[in-house]
Amino acid sequence: MDMATATEGSDRTLAEIVRAAATLVPKAARVIQQCTNSVDPGCELARACGEIASAYSALHLRLSDLPRTTLVDQVDRLLNYQLHLLVQASGLAFRPRGPGWHRVAANFGDGWGEPADELIRLAARL
Numbered sequence: 579m580d581m582a583t584a585t586e587g588s589d590r591t592l593a594e595i596v597r598a599a600a601t602l603v604p605k606a607a608r609v610i611q612q613c614t615n616s617v618d619p620g621c622e623l624a625r626a627c628g629e630i631a632s633a634y635s636a637l638h639l640r641l642s643d644l645p646r647t648t649l650v651d652q653v654d655r656l657l658n659y660q661l662h663l664l665v666q667a668s669g670l671a672f673r674p675r676g677p678g679w680h681r682v683a684a685n686f687g688d689g690w691g692e693p694a695d696e697l698i699r700l701a702a703r704l
Contacts, residue, residue: 588644592653593704595637599657600701603694606630606664610689613671627668634661653700659693 609626616623638657644650667686673679 591640592644592650595641595657596653596697596704597701599634599637599653599660600698602630602633603660603690603698606634606660607689607694610664610667610686613667614683614686614689616671619671623671624668627664627671631661631664631668634664653697656693656697656700659691660697663689663691 605626609623609630612623613619613627634657638654638661641650641654641657663686667689670679670683670686
């Protein structure tokens, strides 16, 4: 395989990863909202958190196989942000409701942030 073919393959793989991650953003935002608003989170919410976290982790693993570039590093940061936000929200959902719980939950906002917007914009460009 020549260098041009390898680069094309890497670019195509990166675009696939970014597009797949962007499709997870609305799902993750919904789950994060459920995590921060559910009075009695149950098995379905735990399963949804796990499925989305697994999907982000699988994308991150695919990304780690690509040659390091500025763009790959940017996508790495965006995937990490999305994954950590989801993991923190799910941890909060299943934590006992004590003083300050609602204040912490409010910090998650709508479960969407600038990194999510950046991921969606990037997916549209690739």
